[in-house]
Amino acid sequence: MTIERVRETDNVLYPWTPVDPLAEALHLLRMRGGFYCRSELTAPWALEMPPVADSVSFHLVVSGEMWLEVPDSASAQLLPGDFVIVPHGAGHLMRSDPSIPSTGCTGRVDLLPQTMIGDHYSVLRCGGGGEQSTLVCGVVEFDHPTARRLVALLPPVLRMDTTGSARRSAPTQVLSLMAEEAQHVQAGGEAVLTRLADILVIMAIRSWIDSAPAARRGWIGALQDPQVGRALAAVHRAPERPWTVESLAREAAMSRSAFAARFTELVGEPAMRYVGRWRMESATVALQDGATVGELASRSGYESEAAFSKAFKRITGVSPGSVRRRTDGTFAARR
Structure with a gap:
């Protein structure tokens, strides 16, 4: 699936206008x-x-x-x-x-x-x-x-x-x-x-x-923040886009420095670390659904399958090839 295709289907996957990051998260339950x-x-x-x-x-x-x-x-x-x-x-x-x-x-x-x-x-x-x-x-x-x-x-x-x-x-x-x-x-x-x-x-x-009260803090609290929540929703909708701190700050309508500090405070990790981990978590689902490593490497902006595989294992702890369908029709990453 290309970036353009992902953008075309955003309204089908996330039918909220304006963006409601928490509603989108619940939609994926x-x-x-x-x-x-x-x-x-x-x-x-x-x-x-x-x-x-x-x-x-x-x-x-x-x-x-x-x-x-x-x-x-x-x-x-x-x-x-x-x-x-x-x-x-x-x-x-x-x-x-x-x-x-x-x-x-x-x-x-x-x-x-x-x-x-x-x-x-x-x-x-x-x-x-x-x-x-x-x-x-x-x-x-x-x-x-x-x-x-x-x-x-x-x-x-x-x-x-x-x-x-x-x-x-x-x-x-x-x-x-x-x-x-x-x-x-x-x-x-x-x-x-x-x-x-x-x-x-x-x-x-x-x-x-x-x-x-616990739902007002951490990641769920960040989803409900009017600025950081918009940046999180943008990453969740299109993790393969070439995100930078600057581009995410624009999504949040904040300065780069203010956004970086607030994101880390609310989410508990820097913005680009979150983006990298989210990409690989999304890639895990795609692999379980039948996508190939080559497709995901290209979709995620990596120069080669080897580069993608290295990043995948560094972030998730398993190799892309270890992700397999279970025989009962459900899925799991075999560690």
């Missing part, structure tokens, strides 16, 4: 490689979710209750309608009661017998025969570097608050739809539940950005 499970559990029960690198786990309590235990976070009781995200691939425990040992209806979720409803959706039934709890759980990944960067800034546990505000009515409605759909196995249920779950994950992240 597109999930892939998801697996979803409806769990019908009877107390006592205890389930272990193993660590899954570069993933986001979520849990919706449809009925009953559960206790969630995540490393570096206090245990939490979840009741019907509660929706929680564990965003950093951490392993965690779910129990009917915090005193229940992690044995019995027990063990790792991925190793327990399940009924497969589709390639990416299962039903898990187990427990000791007591009070029933129904959960909808899932593990998803994000492709785009913008999305991965945003998810990396989330707290160890993100719990969606759906009470007390008219603005929260939409998440509440989605939760109700998911709860209704999860009550029975029916035609199309997999498609409905998985799509609603994806929507809820995005809503939870958006809610955190709207309310958390």
Whole structure:
């Protein structure tokens, strides 16, 4: 894809006028490689979710209750309608009661017998025969570097608050739809539940950005800055352009020195280091989508494939040739 082609498609990829860098970042929260499970559990029960690198786990309590235990976070009781995200691939425990040992209806979720409803959706039934709890759980990944960067800034546990505000009515409605759909196995249920779950994950992240003090600082805060945010959006839209501090300062309508200082203060690294890393993160996605090293070297302004490959490995820690498709249709960089 040439620079001209990228510019032609900007309005399709980012349909915001004027530029809204934060909206563009949220627009790129597109999930892939998801697996979803409806769990019908009877107390006592205890389930272990193993660590899954570069993933986001979520849990919706449809009925009953559960206790969630995540490393570096206090245990939490979840009741019907509660929706929680564990965003950093951490392993965690779910129990009917915090005193229940992690044995019995027990063990790792991925190793327990399940009924497969589709390639990416299962039903898990187990427990000791007591009070029933129904959960909808899932593990998803994000492709785009913008999305991965945003998810990396989330707290160890993100719990969606759906009470007390008219603005929260939409998440509440989605939760109700998911709860209704999860009550029975029916035609199309997999498609409905998985799509609603994806929507809820995005809503939870958006809610955190709207309310958390931490979202006013760092990279997310920089996206919301009226000047530095415009420069970031320009890089995100066209990382292959021959950016300089001067050209980025013009995007921000600032002097070169003032822009350089403010960018580093808000983002946490100099502008050109950010540009270089962003190019290689975008190149990783392009390689996973089938682009060749030669195409990316030319697109990114490098004189040769060797020069591009050297820069790619220096910034990402892996060679371009090590980026391969996974056999299951998702992607990863093999380290």
